[in-house]
Amino acid sequence: MAETTTRTGLPKGFRSAEQGWPGLHRIPHPPYRLPLLGDIVGASRHTPLQDSLKYADTLGPIFRRNAFGKEFVFTWGTGLVADLADESRFAKHVGLGVANLRPVAGDGLFTAYNHEPNWQLAHDVLAPGFSREAMAGYHPMMLAVAERLTEHWDRAAAGGRPVDVPGDMTKLTLETIARTGFGHDFGSFERVRPHPFVTAMIGTLTYAQRLNSVPAPLTPLLLRRASRRNAADIAHLNRIVDEVVRVRRAGGRGDGDLLDRMLETAHPETGERLSAENVRRQVITFLVAGHETTSGALSFALHYLSREPGVAARARAEVDRVWGDTPAPGYEQVAKLRYVRRVLDESLRLWPTAPAYAREATRDTVLADEHPMRRGAWTLVLTPMLHRDPEVWGAEAERFDPDRFDAQAVRSRPPHAFKPFGTGARACIGRQFALHEATLVLGLLLRRYELRAEPGYRLRVTERLTLMPEGLRLWPERRGTARPAMPESTGGDEKPTRP
C-alpha cells in the first residue's frame, strides 16, 4: 500500500487548511466564493501574489483563499509573523510553489523537508562557504563579473541605447554565482539571447507557479504540453549541471569553492559526504536560488534609483566619498556603503523578490493566542504585505524612502517586521552573498553612470515564484560626459509603487 504519511506522521501531499485550522470559519475570505472553483473571481493565474496583496488590503492581517477546493491561509500582520518566527512551535513548510520544485531540486537545501537528513548534512557542509572569509574570497570574482557588465553598459551609453535591466542583472548574477560557486563561465555577456540554463530555469519556475492554479486531477489534461516542456527543461538543467560537475572532477580541485565543498568535504562530526545525486540537486539549487532573486533585487533598486534623483544623488555622493577613485574597491569598502545598502533594503521591503515563505506548526498550538492550529497546519507569510503593514511602516508605506533603514529607525521597529530572507533555521543561507554582491554592483553603477528612466514607464511586476520588474529599460549615461540624444526622462515623478 502507498504510504500516506511522512516520516513525521503527517499526511503527505497538499494539506488543506480545513484539516489543521479549527477556527478557520473566523478567518475572512474574498467575497464571491464559487462552489468547486473557489475564490477565482477577479484572480489571474499570472499574478497570484499581486492578487493576494489586493485581498490582503481588504481582508486584513490574516485571511484565506480557496483555489479549486484547496484552502490556504495567508498571514502578514507583524504580530502574527513575529509569532510564526518562534522556532519552538513553527518551522519551514515545504508546500505550494516550493514543493512543486521538488522534481527539479529534490532534497537540495531549499526544497528539502525539515526531517530529511540531507538538509542538516548539506547545511553543515556548505555553511562555511558563506563565512566572512569565504565572502572576501569571492569579492574579486564579483568585481570581475561586474566589469563585464560595465563594459556592456559603456557601449550602450556611447551609442545612446537603453539597457534591458532585468536581462542584464540576470546575466550578472548568474555569472557571479556560477564563477564564485562553481568555477564555471556561462558566457552570458557574449550572448544575445539568455543562456539556455536561464530559459530552462524560467520554464521550471513558471511551471511550478502554474501548478498551483490548476486543480490537481486536471493537471494531466490542462498542462499536458506544459508538463512535457517542464520535463525537457529539467532534463536540460540536469545535463548542464552534470557537465559542470564532470569538468571539475576531470580537472581536479577548484579553489575551495562551493563545488569543492560539495564534492570533497565530509561532515565535521559524522564524516558523511553528499551523494552524487544530492550534489546535482545542490548545484541546481544554488545556481537558481543564487541568482534569480538577487537579479530582481538589483533591478527594483535600479528602477527606484532612476525615479528618485534625490536618493540617487545621495547614494552617488556616498560612493564617491567612500571609494574615491580607486579602480577596484576592496571587500571592506563595500560594507561602508551604508546608504546604498539602505536603498537595497528599501527595494527589498517594497518588492521582496522571494515574496512569501511558508510556516507550519510543529505541535498543536495557538497562533498569536487567537488562531488554533493543529500540528502540520501551515500558513503562507506574505512579505510584501508584512513590509507594508501600516501599524509599523505608517500610512505612507508605499513611498520609497531608504531612511526607513537608518540604524535608529531599524531599532525602533518591532523584530520580524522585515523578512525578505525568510526566518529561522531555514532562512536564506546566501543573504550576505546577495547583499555584498548587490551593494557592490549598485556602487559601481552609481559611480559610473547617471541612470535615466524610460519616459512613461510604469512599474509592472512579473511573477514566476520570484518577482521581477517587467520590461524595465534604462538609459545609462557616463558621468561627466555630454548627454546623448534620448527622449526626455520622467525621473522623479514616481507614484506609489503598487502596480
Ligand code: HEM
Ligand atoms: C536578494 C536575494 C535573495 C533573496 C530575497 C532570498 C530569499 C530567500 C528566502 C525568503 C528564503 C527562505 C525560503 C523559505 O523559507 O522557504 C531563502 C532560502 C535560501 N536561499 Fe536565498 N535569497 C536570496 C539570495 C540567495 C543567494 C545569493 C543564494 C546562494 C548563493 C541563496 C540560496 C538560498 C538557499 C540555498 C536557501 C535555502 C536555505 C535552507 O533552507 O537551508 N539565496 N532565500
